[in-house]
Amino acid sequence: MKAAVVIRYGSPDVVKVREAPKPAPAEGEILVRVHASTVSRTDCGELRAHPFFTRFFYGIRRPRRAIFGLDFAGEVEAAGSGIISFSPGDRVFGMCPTRSNGAHAEYVSVPERAVALMPAGMRFDEAVVCEGAFYANAVLKRIGVKPGQEILVYGGSGAIGTAMVQLAKASGAAVTAVVATRHLALVKSLGADRAIDYTAGDFTRIGKTFDSVVDAVGKTSFFRCRKLLKPDGVFAATDLGPWGQNIVLAMWSAITRNHRVVLPAPGRIGGFVGFLKGRMEAGQFRAIIDRQYPLAEIADAYRYVESGQKVGIVVINVAAAGEGERPA
Ligand SMILES: NC(=O)c1ccc[n+]([C@@H]2O[C@H](COP(=O)([O-])OP(=O)(O)OC[C@H]3O[C@@H](n4cnc5c(N)ncnc54)[C@H](OP(=O)(O)O)[C@@H]3O)[C@@H](O)[C@H]2O)c1
Incomplete structure (x- = not known):
C-alpha cells in the first residue's frame, strides 16, 4: 500500500510517500481502507518531537511508529476476530491510537473502541474531525462546563477552537469567541453568542467576567486573562x-487546591467517537475544512499546518477518485 512514511524526526522534508506493508487486523481490530485523513498540530508535534520532553513518549532516537495521522474516514475492508459491530463495506470514521501506525496510508488497522459508523449522507472529508x-x-x-455558564474561548478558529465553540454551545454554555477579523463570521456561524x-483592541477589556476562559491556541496567558475570571472561575x-x-501554574493550582489553572490530559478515545457522531447527527457539530491535499503532497500539508494559520482542519485525500461526492 502507499503510505506517508517517517523514519526520522525533522522537517516536513522527511515525510516520504512510498510503499509500505499493508496491515492485518488483529483480534478486536478493524482494517479500514482510508479515504481521508488530516495533518494536525499533533502530527506536526510528533514530526519535530522535542529531544528532551516528547521523545520519551514518541520514541527516543526515531519515531516509534513510521506512519502518522490520527483522524481517518473510510470503508471497512476486513474485521479481526471478535468484531461483531462492523462489516466489510461499512463507512466508518474515528481516531487512531498514537502508539500504533496511523492513517496517512491506504489502510489502517484500528481498535474497535476508536471507530464509529459515519453519520448517513456524510462525505469522508467531513468526518475527519476527531483530533481537535x-x-x-x-x-x-x-x-465541568454546564448549561448557562459563561465561557470565553481564546483562539476559536483552529481545529481545537472551532470544536470547542461548537461543543461548549451544545453543552448549553454561553460562548464568547476571540478570533482575528477574518474569522468573526465563522465563529458566529458555529454558535458563538x-x-x-483580537486585532481590534485588548480583548481583556470587554467588561465582563466568565466561569471559564480557555486558551485554545496557546497564544495568551493566565496572567493576561485573570481579570476576565469570576471569583471561582x-x-x-x-x-x-x-x-x-x-504546566507550572497548573501544578501550583493543584498543590494549593485553588483550581484556577488547569491543563487537561486528553483522556481515553473509547466512547468519544460515538459521542461526536451523536453531536454531528444532532446538527451540533460540523467540520470546518481549510485546505485539501492528495497523499502525494502531504509534505506541503505539514508545511501549511506548521504555519499556525489553518482554519479548522487540513484534509488529506488518500483514496484518489470521487472523494468530494456525497453518498446516495
Ligand atoms: N493538548 C494536546 O495534546 C494538544 C493536541 C493538539 C494541539 N495542541 C495545541 O493546541 C493548540 C491549538 O491546536 P490547533 O490544532 O487547534 O491549532 P491550529 O488549528 O493550528 O490553530 C490555528 C488558528 O489559530 C489562530 N491564531 C493564530 N495566532 C493567534 C492568536 N495570537 N490569537 C488567536 N488566534 C490565533 C489562527 O488564525 P489567525 O492567525 O488568523 O488568528 C488559526 O486559525 C496548539 O498550540 C497545539 O500545539 C495541544
Missing part, C-alpha cells in the same frame, strides 16, 4: 503556553 474535538472535549469535561476581534489551556508556564 477530542482535545476540546477533554478541556470542557475538565472544567459573541465574537471578539477557571483558566484552562490546550498548550503549555508561550513560555511553557501553564
Whole structure:
C-alpha cells in the first residue's frame, strides 16, 4: 500500500510517500481502507518531537511508529476476530491510537473502541474531525462546563477552537469567541453568542467576567486573562503556553487546591467517537475544512499546518477518485 512514511524526526522534508506493508487486523481490530485523513498540530508535534520532553513518549532516537495521522474516514475492508459491530463495506470514521501506525496510508488497522459508523449522507472529508474535538472535549469535561455558564474561548478558529465553540454551545454554555477579523463570521456561524476581534483592541477589556476562559491556541496567558475570571472561575489551556508556564501554574493550582489553572490530559478515545457522531447527527457539530491535499503532497500539508494559520482542519485525500461526492 502507499503510505506517508517517517523514519526520522525533522522537517516536513522527511515525510516520504512510498510503499509500505499493508496491515492485518488483529483480534478486536478493524482494517479500514482510508479515504481521508488530516495533518494536525499533533502530527506536526510528533514530526519535530522535542529531544528532551516528547521523545520519551514518541520514541527516543526515531519515531516509534513510521506512519502518522490520527483522524481517518473510510470503508471497512476486513474485521479481526471478535468484531461483531462492523462489516466489510461499512463507512466508518474515528481516531487512531498514537502508539500504533496511523492513517496517512491506504489502510489502517484500528481498535474497535476508536471507530464509529459515519453519520448517513456524510462525505469522508467531513468526518475527519476527531483530533481537535477530542482535545476540546477533554478541556470542557475538565472544567465541568454546564448549561448557562459563561465561557470565553481564546483562539476559536483552529481545529481545537472551532470544536470547542461548537461543543461548549451544545453543552448549553454561553460562548464568547476571540478570533482575528477574518474569522468573526465563522465563529458566529458555529454558535458563538459573541465574537471578539483580537486585532481590534485588548480583548481583556470587554467588561465582563466568565466561569471559564480557555486558551485554545496557546497564544495568551493566565496572567493576561485573570481579570476576565469570576471569583471561582477557571483558566484552562490546550498548550503549555508561550513560555511553557501553564504546566507550572497548573501544578501550583493543584498543590494549593485553588483550581484556577488547569491543563487537561486528553483522556481515553473509547466512547468519544460515538459521542461526536451523536453531536454531528444532532446538527451540533460540523467540520470546518481549510485546505485539501492528495497523499502525494502531504509534505506541503505539514508545511501549511506548521504555519499556525489553518482554519479548522487540513484534509488529506488518500483514496484518489470521487472523494468530494456525497453518498446516495
Ligand atoms: N493538548 C494536546 O495534546 C494538544 C493536541 C493538539 C494541539 N495542541 C495545541 O493546541 C493548540 C491549538 O491546536 P490547533 O490544532 O487547534 O491549532 P491550529 O488549528 O493550528 O490553530 C490555528 C488558528 O489559530 C489562530 N491564531 C493564530 N495566532 C493567534 C492568536 N495570537 N490569537 C488567536 N488566534 C490565533 C489562527 O488564525 P489567525 O492567525 O488568523 O488568528 C488559526 O486559525 C496548539 O498550540 C497545539 O500545539 C495541544
